[in-house]
Amino acid sequence: MLTGTHFLQGNAACAEGAIAAGCRFFAGYPITPSTEIAERMARRLPEVGGVFIQMEDEIGAIAAVIGASWAGVKAMTATSGPGFSLMQENIGLAAMTETPCVIVDVMRAGPSTGQPTKPSQQDVMQAKWGSHGDYEVIALSPASAQEMFDFTIECFNLAEEYRVPTILLADGFIAHAWERVVIPPPEEIKVVERKGPEAPPGDRLDLVPPMACFGRGYRVHVTGLTHDERGYPQADSVEVQRRLVKRLCDKIRANADRIVKTKAFALDDAEVVVIAYGAPSRPALKAVKMARENGLKAGLLRLITLWPFPEKDVIRLSSHVKAFIVLEMNYGQLVREVERAAKGTAVTLLSKLGEELHTPYEILRALKEVC
Amino acid sequence: MVEKLTFTHPLSKYLRVDRLPHIWCEGCGNGIVLNCFIRALDELGANLDELVVVSGIGCIGRIAGYVNVDSFHTTHGRAIAIATGIKLANPRLKVVVISGDGDLFAIGGNHFIHAARRNVNLTVICVNNFNYGMTGGQLGPTTPLDSITTTSPYGNVESPFNLAHLAASSGAVYVARWTAFHIHELTKSIKASLKRRGFTFIEVISPCPELYGRYNKMGRGVDMMNWLKRVSEVRHGCDPAKAEVSSSKIVVGEFVSVDKPTYDQLIYQLMERVKGGSSVEGGG
Ligand SMILES: Cc1ncc(C[n+]2csc(CCOP(=O)(O)OP(=O)(O)O)c2C)c(N)n1
Ligand code: SF4
Ligand SMILES: [Mg+2]
Numbered sequence: 001m002l003t004g005t006h007f008l009q010g011n012a013a014c015a016e017g018a019i020a021a022g023c024r025f026f027a028g029y030p031i032t033p034s035t036e037i038a039e040r041m042a043r044r045l046p047e048v049g050g051v052f053i054q055m056e057d058e059i060g061a062i063a064a065v066i067g068a069s070w071a072g073v074k075a076m077t078a079t080s081g082p083g084f085s086l087m088q089e090n091i092g093l094a095a096m097t098e099t100p101c102v103i104v105d106v107m108r109a110g111p112s113t114g115q116p117t118k119p120s121q122q123d124v125m126q127a128k129w130g131s132h133g134d135y136e137v138i139a140l141s142p143a144s145a146q147e148m149f150d151f152t153i154e155c156f157n158l159a160e161e162y163r164v165p166t167i168l169l170a171d172g173f174i175a176h177a178w179e180r181v182v183i184p185p186p187e188e189i190k191v192v193e194r195k196g197p198e199a200p201p202g203d204r205l206d207l208v209p210p211m212a213c214f215g216r217g218y219r220v221h222v223t224g225l226t227h228d229e230r231g232y233p234q235a236d237s238v239e240v241q242r243r244l245v246k247r248l249c250d251k252i253r254a255n256a257d258r259i260v261k262t263k264a265f266a267l268d269d270a271e272v273v274v275i276a277y278g279a280p281s282r283p284a285l286k287a288v289k290m291a292r293e294n295g296l297k298a299g300l301l302r303l304i305t306l307w308p309f310p311e312k313d314v315i316r317l318s319s320h321v322k323a324f325i326v327l328e329m330n331y332g333q334l335v336r337e338v339e340r341a342a343k344g345t346a347v348t349l350l351s352k353l354g355e356e357l358h359t360p361y362e363i364l365r366a367l368k369e370v371c
Numbered sequence: 372m373v374e375k376l377t378f379t380h381p382l383s384k385y386l387r388v389d390r391l392p393h394i395w396c397e398g399c400g401n402g403i404v405l406n407c408f409i410r411a412l413d414e415l416g417a418n419l420d421e422l423v424v425v426s427g428i429g430c431i432g433r434i435a436g437y438v439n440v441d442s443f444h445t446t447h448g449r450a451i452a453i454a455t456g457i458k459l460a461n462p463r464l465k466v467v468v469i470s471g472d473g474d475l476f477a478i479g480g481n482h483f484i485h486a487a488r489r490n491v492n493l494t495v496i497c498v499n500n501f502n503y504g505m506t507g508g509q510l511g512p513t514t515p516l517d518s519i520t521t522t523s524p525y526g527n528v529e530s531p532f533n534l535a536h537l538a539a540s541s542g543a544v545y546v547a548r549w550t551a552f553h554i555h556e557l558t559k560s561i562k563a564s565l566k567r568r569g570f571t572f573i574e575v576i577s578p579c580p581e582l583y584g585r586y587n588k589m590g591r592g593v594d595m596m597n598w599l600k601r602v603s604e605v606r607h608g609c610d611p612a613k614a615e616v617s618s619s620k621i622v623v624g625e626f627v628s629v630d631k632p633t634y635d636q637l638i639y640q641l642m643e644r645v646k647g648g649s650s651v652e653g654g655g
Contacts, residue, residue, distance in 0.1 A: 002649070002651055024460075025456065025459070025460050027456060040651075043650050043651070044650065044651065046638075046641055046642045046644075046645045046646065047645050047646060047647065047648050047649060047650065048646075049642060049646055050642075051459045051460060051638060051642075053455070053459060053638075055452065055455075055485075056481050056482065056485040057481060059448075059449065059452065060449070060452035060455075060481070060482055060485070063445070063446075063449040063452030063453045063455075063456065063482075064452050064453065064455050064456030064459070065456060066445075066453055066456060067425075067443070067452070067453035067454060067455060067456025067457040067458075067460065068456035068457065068459065068460035069456075069460075070443065070453075070456075070457060071456065071457045071458075071460035071461040071464065072460065072461060073460040073461070075456070075460070089446055090446055090449065093445065093446050093449075214423050214441040214443075214457060214461065214464060215420065215421055215423070215441065215461055215463065215464050216420075217420040218441070219419070219420070219439055219440055219441055219442075220441055220442075221387070221435065221436055221441075221442045221443075221444070222442065222443045222444065223435070223436065223443075223444035224444065224445065224446055225444065232387075232389075232390060232436070233436060233444075
């Protein structure tokens with residue numbers, strides 16, 4: 001296992017994080033700007049006794065990952081917008097069958113083929129709503145190569161804990177940034193293991209059933225059809241549909257406080273709060289520091305968890321702040337969630353389309369305008 | 372006092388009997404395939420705890436819910452890709468895909484040819500009823516020319532795949548075709564394919580009297596079975612390219628049987644070779 005301090009690309013750090021989390025199966029299909037994850041997994045997994053396969057497309061990649069997870073192995077795939085779109089039906093299957101798995105989406109500029117090499121944050125809503133039907137996922141947003149490592153591990157832990165597809169929503173900036181990454185020795189890394197039916201009931205979270213994997217004698221039936229607690233299809237029962245869909249959603253919603261993570265900077269007396277995630281949270285921090293030097297009461301709420309959306313943080317702040325400034329590298333996606341939670345507090349969107357990142361000066365200018 | 376006698380079918384341990392009756396129509400070939408499959412398991416003394424049945428979506432896709440083993444009823448077309456993940460993650464498991472002509476060769480065709488090319492160690496059984504049964508009898512990739520379906524109401528103008536030929540040319544190590552009439556031969560082929568290593572493929576031509584049969588005036592289930600009996604011709608070792616399927620002739624038999632290293636063998640050998648090494652120690 002790789003440990004120590006390394007100069008790594010974000011994508012490489014993600015691959016190392018997966019290995020440290022116990023991922024031993026990767027299925028993928030090359031696509032910029034995520035390809036280095038597959039390439040590193042192809043090199044690294046066999047060394048640690050894991051399987052790498054390059055599938056015929058992204059539909060096959062997520063499908064193989066779901067199969068591997070049911071065979072009892074932690075599994076991951078990585079892609080970018082076009083591939084993420086192709087994966088959506090089976091992300092729904094993973095949600096419906098409560099299959100722990102990790103999907104890395106290194107967002108690039110869309111729609112369609114868009115600008116393959118240009119970073120974006122345009123898949124934020126798709127990550128939550130991309131597959132049909134009511135379901136919940138978890139999505140995390142890294143802002144450094146170190147976090148590509150740390151949050152990949154966190155994604156695996158959350159996926160196992162809640163039996164849910166978990167998405168690392170990275171952007172092309174972070175995935176391609178070369179930075180110092182500290183990899184702790186394995187014994188210092190918290191790794192959550194899957195809970196099977198043999199796990200004592202006290203060990204399990206409410207609403208999350210234990211997982212009986214294939215080949216262990218449980219003779220489990222897994223289906224994407226609406227199913228009862230035995231896994232048997234119940235295509236006509238209103239009661240079973242209601243019970244299942246509610247539980248699939250509520251196991252995330254009811255545990256949101258345990259799942260959601262944000263980072264606060266200078267929020268205590270802030271009058272204007274910048275809300276940022278991923279790459280833009282870096283210039284945002286700089287801008288807020290500059291604003292403070294200028295005597296402006298600015299603060300930063302950095303979203304680490306994007307889904308479930310950290311609405312409590314926004315609701316709490318909206319009771320006393322004057323305005324929110326939301327930074328996104330899209331034409332306005334997560335800002336809708338902020339507006340929903342801000343309940344009337346002014347919300348301004350600073351949108352970036354195309355490769356450039358917000359500069360601290362533009363953010364500072366926006367802060368000055370609303371302060 | 373009269374003692375109440377209860378009988379259990381000798382093969383019921385292979386079925387989730389609490390899921391019966393099944394959803395299939397009277398005269399459908401799907402039940403015959405299920406029967407042959409569990410008979411093959413019984414005759415082989417298969418370890419049911421190390422067997423996984425994976426299906427896609429369709430009438431035959433429901434088979435995964437009836438067999439009393441670990442089973443996955445996946446999304447439409449994706450059974451082989453999911454089975455690939457299962458097999459590679461745990462090569463001890465015997466993984467069997469049972470699905471329809473539309474599922475495996477229209478929406479899932481890409482996964483089929485690539486799994487065959489890689490020689491992923493799977494048994495794939497395609498129940499070919501010449502149409503999409505589940506959605507009400509539309510045309511599919513095996514619908515014969517001129518056939519009437521709900522989406523070819525004036526006759527089908529598309530040429531059908533020869534599935535055995537496609538499987539063989541994609542790299543399958545074992546290829547056989549039977550019909551729902553050939554229960555003994557089919558059971559034998561299922562046994563043979565379960566014992567082999569590599570991508571094995573069995574096509575079962577199967578009556579769908581409810582839809583394909585009705586639209587093409589082929590009579591009831593028995594009439595379709597009589598038709599299968601009448602037109603099929605056993606030709607073991609026949610070149611799959613020449614193994615015709617038409618209303619007047621269906622060539623059946625074991626067409627291909629070759630040996631090749633399987634994908635999981637190769638990948639685990641590779642793993643043994645590089646295991647413990649580190650291509651990244653001391654750097655990025
Ligand atoms: C993505 C998607 N598209 C379409 C469908 C609808 N659908 C369900 S089964 C089926 C065709 C099944 O045909 P086949 O595989 O031949 O099985 P059969 O019903 O004939 O046994 C289709 C199109 C679906 N479930 N999912
Ligand atoms: S519709 Fe056809 S294939 Fe489907 S169950 Fe009925 S007879 Fe069988
Ligand atoms: Mg069919």
